[in-house]
Amino acid sequence: MIQFILNNHKIKTPLNAGVTLLDFIREHQQLKGTKTGCREGDCGACTILVGTPYGDEVSYESITSCISPLGNANGKHIVTIEGVNLPKELNTVQQAMTNNYATQCGFCTPGFVVSMTGFALRSFDVTQDENQTCNDAVSGNICRCTGYKSIEKAGFEVEKRLQQKDKNHQISWLIKEGFIPDYFKAIPQRLSALQDVNSSVVEQSVKNIKVASGTDLYVRHADKMAEQNVHLLVDETDLKGIFFSEGMCTLGVNTTVTEIIENKKLQRFFPGLKRFLKLVSSEPIRNMGTLGGNFVNASPIGDMSIFFLALDAILTIRREDGTERKIPFQSFHQNYKVYDLQKNEILKNISFEVLKANDFFNFEKVSKRTHLDIASVNTAAKISIADNIITQAHFSIGGAAAIPKYLYSTNKFLTGKAMEAKTITEAAKVMQSEISPISDVRGSSAYKRLLATQLFFAHFIELFPNQIEPDTLCTR
Incomplete structure (x- = not known):
């Protein structure tokens, strides 16, 4: 039995945990404001908010409900467009959309309103964090008729209102200012009551299909998953968290990209994080997608796989009997969609040495559009320098082989060499001998080879601008 709060109503349902949250909302609850669009998490028409309890508070994030299993709603507060409506007037976000003529056919509008409301519910200070904007919050929402300028203006209006937000009494202030209805005040207590009687209601069998957030599986197999028994992993505590100890950082495989972005310690180690x-994707998908899911997707262009390959990371794998084994992450992917994981195993965590003063890291990605797109080529690099000598090199590349590629030969060639243009140009030739891109919808083989070289050079130009002049690097 799955229990959660949907808007202002308690839900208790025996439905299969693998049914999509979108189908439950629309077909079983008849809440038609949440739209069915692409069913791949790309258009944002099905955007909802998920409120997860943390102590006496609830943290809200936007997700795309079309690729989320119903079972992951267990113990949470699910908010649809109907759940942010006020009794007799437009809420603040809806009014901003109206003021700026930001809606026409209206199909996409509920998703935009929900995403902007989720932005208002976040706890950061709008006046201080320039990386958090209302228009970032709608990065997963697509409109086909209005044009984004009017929506952007509505976002600016929302941001201006939020500059006055009382962070110490956030929910009360948002209710008072008309962002959300007043039932939100009682949600923490109501969720707590749910948890007291409902610690684990979703069957967790190791024989069932293993699902974390479903951002990959539900794109391809949503109908099949609705009929299958699923083993939901997303709330397993030993698969969660970001920890630092003795110069190492360990991330549970249920860590989301958003949790990585917002971790203050990681931000210090990676200034460009x-x-x-x-x-990587869009905000709703970053709120859902887990590291483990990205790794076992085994895509040759998996962004997080490329990221952690360059960190020379160690992967911990947990067996059904509770024992564990550790392997270098660079050996995990073995062939196209083939990886080192048995049926009685799941990924547990990934760990890497934190960056020291002489370590430098960079990530580059080129895709057909800058955001919400998969890469044509993506690449990451960790370079260690001492007295202008490269003491360690860890380069990875995606879109250039059948797997996320760790560049063994290139890394070996660079180690012990002087940091100079000649070294980098020669290393690029070694890199070209290691890769084997194919022509596909994301570009021809020749195009990807050119991108690989240009992005390889970009790492050095970005990290060592005072030592490497772009004009000194040769692509021939």
Whole structure:
């Protein structure tokens, strides 16, 4: 039995945990404001908010309900467009959309309103964090008729209102200012009551299909998943969290991209972290997608696989009997969609050495559009320098082989060499001998080879601008 709160109503349902949350909302609850669009998590028409309890508070994030299993709603607050409506007037976000003529046919509008409301519910300070904007919040929402300028203006209006937000009494202030209805005040207590009687209601059998957030599986197999018994992993506590100890950082495989972006310690080690990971999907998908899901998707262009390959990471795998084994992440992917994981095993965590003063990291990605797109080529690099000598090199590349590629020969060639243009140009030739891109919808083989070289050079130009002049690097 699955229990959660949907808007202002308690839900208790015996439905299969593998049914999509979108289908439950529309077909079983008849809440038609949440739209069915692409069913792949790309258009945002089905955007909802998920409120997860943390102590006495509830943290809200936007997700795309078309690729989320119903079972993951267990113990949470699910908010649709109907759940942010006020009794007799438009709420603040809806009014901003109206003021700026930001809706025409209206099909996409509920998703935009929900995403902007989710932005208002986040706890950061709008006046201080330039990386958090209302228009980032709607990065997963597509409109086909209005044109984004009017929606952007509505976002600016929402941001202006939020500059006055009382962070110490956030929910009360948002209710008072008309962003959300007043039933939100009682949600923490109501969720707590649910949890007291409902600690684990979703059957967790190791024989069932294993699902974390479903952002890959539900794109391809949503109908099949609705009929299958699923083993939901997303709330397993030993698969969650980001920990630092003795110079190592360990991330549970249920860690989402959003949790990585917002971790203050990781931001210190990776000053460009937000810039890097804003290139990964859209905000609703970053709120859902887990590291483990990205790894076992085994896509040759998996962004997070490329990211962690360059960190020379170690993967921990948990067996059904509770024992564990560790392997270098670079050996996990073995062939196209083939990886080192047995049926009685799941991924547990991934760990890497935190960056030191002489370590430098960079991530690059080129796709047909900058955001909400998969890469033509993506690549990451960790370079260690001492007295202008490269003491360690860890380069990875996606879109250039059948697997996310760790560049063994290139890394070996660079180690011990001087940091100079000649070294980099020669290393690029070694890199070209390691890759074997194919022509597909994301570009021809020749195009990807050119991209690989240009992005390889980009790492050095970005990390060592005072030592490497772009004009000194040769692509021939």
